Amino acid sequence: MIVMSNKRILILTAGLLVAGISYGQTQSTPVHFAFHAERTGDKTYRVHLTATLDPGWHIYAQVQPKSAISVPTKIAFTRSPLVILDGNVVEKGARETQTIKEAGIEQYMYEKTVDFVQMVKIKAEVKTTLTGSITYQVCTDKECLRAATVPFSISIP
Secondary structure, three states, rough: OOOOOOOHHHHHHHHHHHHHHHHHOOOOOOOOEEEEEEEOOOOOOEEEEEEEEOOOOEEEEOEEEEEEEOOOOOEEEEOOOOOOEEEEEEEEEOEEEEEEEOOOOEEEEEOOOOEEEEEEOOOOOOOOOOEEEEHHHHHHOOOOOOOOEEEEEEEOO
16 A cells, blocks of 8 residues: 655645646637627728637527527627617528437537627717627537626717
């Protein structure tokens, strides 16, 4: 029987803990966001919050069936006295349905890319910024990362 001293066990445990923390901090996110606004008319803009995913990963739609267990994507805009949101955020992409028959789960998701689009109107012809955050969860067929929130700031010319 091999007996390790308490000091060696403590050093080994500390080393493993540091390695685990370091791995968690260096792991990059598999989703990459791009934000921009385009003029569509007089004081009217189309705002794009575009998610591009690494191969094998998917992000969940904003609205999910009752049986879904994933974290749906949520987009929150900061109120601005100069900006009026026109309608709801629309998802543009190839939405897929994920079905897990054994658990009775059905959920909606996007792979590769999805563009979340919000129409806005500005009250005056001035330069302003639309800010907010997007909360999302990404998964593969084998693992899910914890939900994350990313702030955004989009210039509206």
